[in-house]
Amino acid sequence: MIIDCHGQYTTTPDPHQEFRDAQLAQLEDPGLPEPKPAAISDDAIRESIEANQLKLLRERGADMTIFSPKASGMAHHEGDEATSRAWARACNDLIHRAVGLFPDHFFGVCQLPQSPGVPIKNSIEELERCVNELGFVGCNLNPDPSGGHWTSMPLTDRSWYPFFEKMVELDVPAMIHVSASCNPNFHATGAHYINADTTAFMQFVQGNLFEDFPDLRFVILHGGGAVPYHWGRYRGLADRLKRPPLPEHVMRNVFFDTCVYHQAGIDLLFRVIDIDNILFGSEMVGAVRGVDPETGFHFDDTKRYIDALDIPETNKRKMFELNARRVYPRLDAFLKARGK
Amino acid sequence: MIIDCHGQYTTTPDPHQEFRDAQLAQLEDPGLPEPKPAAISDDAIRESIEANQLKLLRERGADMTIFSPKASGMAHHEGDEATSRAWARACNDLIHRAVGLFPDHFFGVCQLPQSPGVPIKNSIEELERCVNELGFVGCNLNPDPSGGHWTSMPLTDRSWYPFFEKMVELDVPAMIHVSASCNPNFHATGAHYINADTTAFMQFVQGNLFEDFPDLRFVILHGGGAVPYHWGRYRGLADRLKRPPLPEHVMRNVFFDTCVYHQAGIDLLFRVIDIDNILFGSEMVGAVRGVDPETGFHFDDTKRYIDALDIPETNKRKMFELNARRVYPRLDAFLKARGK
Numbered sequence: 001m002i003i004d005c006h007g008q009y010t011t012t013p014d015p016h017q018e019f020r021d022a023q024l025a026q027l028e029d030p031g032l033p034e035p036k037p038a039a040i041s042d043d044a045i046r047e048s049i050e051a052n053q054l055k056l057l058r059e060r061g062a063d064m065t066i067f068s069p070k071a072s073g074m075a076h077h078e079g080d081e082a083t084s085r086a087w088a089r090a091c092n093d094l095i096h097r098a099v100g101l102f103p104d105h106f107f108g109v110c111q112l113p114q115s116p117g118v119p120i121k122n123s124i125e126e127l128e129r130c131v132n133e134l135g136f137v138g139c140n141l142n143p144d145p146s147g148g149h150w151t152s153m154p155l156t157d158r159s160w161y162p163f164f165e166k167m168v169e170l171d172v173p174a175m176i177h178v179s180a181s182c183n184p185n186f187h188a189t190g191a192h193y194i195n196a197d198t199t200a201f202m203q204f205v206q207g208n209l210f211e212d213f214p215d216l217r218f219v220i221l222h223g224g225g226a227v228p229y230h231w232g233r234y235r236g237l238a239d240r241l242k243r244p245p246l247p248e249h250v251m252r253n254v255f256f257d258t259c260v261y262h263q264a265g266i267d268l269l270f271r272v273i274d275i276d277n278i279l280f281g282s283e284m285v286g287a288v289r290g291v292d293p294e295t296g297f298h299f300d301d302t303k304r305y306i307d308a309l310d311i312p313e314t315n316k317r318k319m320f321e322l323n324a325r326r327v328y329p330r331l332d333a334f335l336k337a338r339g340k
Numbered sequence: 341m342i343i344d345c346h347g348q349y350t351t352t353p354d355p356h357q358e359f360r361d362a363q364l365a366q367l368e369d370p371g372l373p374e375p376k377p378a379a380i381s382d383d384a385i386r387e388s389i390e391a392n393q394l395k396l397l398r399e400r401g402a403d404m405t406i407f408s409p410k411a412s413g414m415a416h417h418e419g420d421e422a423t424s425r426a427w428a429r430a431c432n433d434l435i436h437r438a439v440g441l442f443p444d445h446f447f448g449v450c451q452l453p454q455s456p457g458v459p460i461k462n463s464i465e466e467l468e469r470c471v472n473e474l475g476f477v478g479c480n481l482n483p484d485p486s487g488g489h490w491t492s493m494p495l496t497d498r499s500w501y502p503f504f505e506k507m508v509e510l511d512v513p514a515m516i517h518v519s520a521s522c523n524p525n526f527h528a529t530g531a532h533y534i535n536a537d538t539t540a541f542m543q544f545v546q547g548n549l550f551e552d553f554p555d556l557r558f559v560i561l562h563g564g565g566a567v568p569y570h571w572g573r574y575r576g577l578a579d580r581l582k583r584p585p586l587p588e589h590v591m592r593n594v595f596f597d598t599c600v601y602h603q604a605g606i607d608l609l610f611r612v613i614d615i616d617n618i619l620f621g622s623e624m625v626g627a628v629r630g631v632d633p634e635t636g637f638h639f640d641d642t643k644r645y646i647d648a649l650d651i652p653e654t655n656k657r658k659m660f661e662l663n664a665r666r667v668y669p670r671l672d673a674f675l676k677a678r679g680k
Contacts, residue, residue: 202530226566232602236628262572288576
């Protein structure tokens with residue numbers, strides 16, 4: 001079984017974005033009526049997925065996708081808490097419907113109603129709704145709701161703890177994922193995403209978060225940002241900061257996906273990171289959609305790079321399936337209930 | 341000949357830091373007297389270098405170092421323009437003296453008197469002084485003088501152009517290097533440095549800076565941040581942004597050093613980046629000073645990883661010497677004048 005841990009609903013039917021546009025327009029002009037989430041037919045959802053994520057899933061040989069709202073669309077920096085709450089709810093409801101239409105292929109991960117300066121504990125309610133009522137298996141957590149100004153506290157700060165307690169209680173992991181950048185220094189998918197991955201990891205190295213939360217689990221996407229390439233730097237910094245070695249200090253709780261879009265990068269990832277910490281992912285349909293002229297295949301067809309690795313089948317199975325079932329126990333339970 | 345392009349005077353005699361401390365104290369309490377740069381003897385400078393950078397240079401088998409003030413000490417976010425001007429001048433004067441004491445082993449690169457919100461053209465005077473009067477061969481350019489708040493414009497913005505014009509006129513490159521982080525999200529050497537490298541590269545991908553400045557040259561340190569690991573992502577993003585392929589769009593003007601502290605990372609760097617774009621560097625004595633328990637050698641002894649590469653001697657010579665002489669023509673001229 002092949003589980004893609006990093007899929008996003010980037011191809012939603014137009015009325016969904018029109019709702020968002022109306023929401024932002026109303027922020028500009030409070031005299032406008034309060035917009036309501038769009039009415040979208042099952043057929044429109046089906047079409048938007050069959051022609052995209054499901055088609056690619058089949059073509060590339062994966063079985064299912066852990067599916068979240070479009071990360072760059074979360075845009076927690078827009079508007080206020082009410083804006084984010086309405087938008088997160090609409091996005092999550094749409095994921096829930098998509099999952100319901102393709103229950104064999106998609107499992108939901110939710111967007112949170114984060115907003116700059118708003119305590120993260122205010123996101124607990126939506127997490128509980130998504131997990132307990134909608135059957136989601138995890139969440140996307142934005143370490144920088146300001147969209148590139150980095151005005152909140154590091155993930156190791158105690159202000160995040162109420163949310164982490166709830167994650168542990170619900171037994172769901174968080175994927176660390178920033179959203180669009182409103183800072184002109186940071187291109188969203190080319191700088192902000194990768195920087196955030198690197199930043200979060202280094203926060204975990206500096207802190208002692210997993211002493212307080214031994215069962216907390218994070219997936220750092222995009223192959224762990226810069227971390228595997230600079231693995232020696234992080235091992236050396238942990239030592240200099242008098243932290244335990246990374247395998248026990250961070251890597252019991254942190255996992256990287258395989259969203260690295262060339263063979264040399266994937267080779268490095270598997271060379272330096274323990275196989276138990278790697279989850280298959282493709283970010284499909286995401287930031288880099290083109291065909292690599294050097295290979296003739298899509299940049300984000302990450303399974304091809306993995307297929308080219310000379311590693312034991314038992315390791316491939318961990319990375320394609322078993323690790324995801326371990327990191328997402330609710331996914332595992334759903335699969336077991338179906339005899340899988 | 342082996343030239344280390346990334347050395348820093350991190351071991352300055354104590355009175356130098358005491359001057360800085362007095363400067364910061366006076367910012368807090370303007371009633372204090374205006375401090376003056378410390379009186380430091382030649383012997384104190386000699387000792388601070390002989391026991392550190394020069395010792396390591398000899399032990400590790402390099403011949404010379406392109407030497408700058410301590411990057412984390414620049415701290416452009418402290419005080420105002422006058423603070424940065426006095427501090428940069430003191431740091432550069434000390435580099436000049438160190439270079440004068442060890443002319444066969446060190447060449448100077450200057451710190452700039454950047455300050456948040458202050459136009460970069462105000463740094464031209466110090467660049468000219470260092471290059472024309474002190475014989476420096478390049479500069480360190482901070483893309484984020486705010487120290488982790490990223491309040492300035494991207495390097496491709498026209499506000500940087502007057503400085504770039506002067507760099508081209510003087511025929512000196514800039515090493516892109518942020519300084520200490522005053523944003524609690526970013527550990528300086530573990531996140532802020534690497535993020536800045538990645539960010540600068542993506543700014544170059546997005547923009548068209550090198551159409552306007554075909555002779556402008558930047559060295560992106562720390563192995564190019566996350567870029568080589570995500571080389572496929574950057575090739576794909578260039579394509580998606582309808583930019584020319586990276587070799588012609590960016591890599592005629594941008595170079596990466598070898599400050600990557602493990603064998604797998606160095607292997608990746610040399611596998612994906614053209615040999616003409618790699619400059620030997622070790623960041624010595626820098627962020628990661630310890631001994632790697634896995635190898636028994638210092639993490640930042642980067643020459644060992646390179647020695648282990650199976651690449652032609654002609655390529656090693658490019659990376660150890662010829663590329664540095666091409667990127668730093670003033671260094672090349674100094675060496676030629678000495679018959680080297």
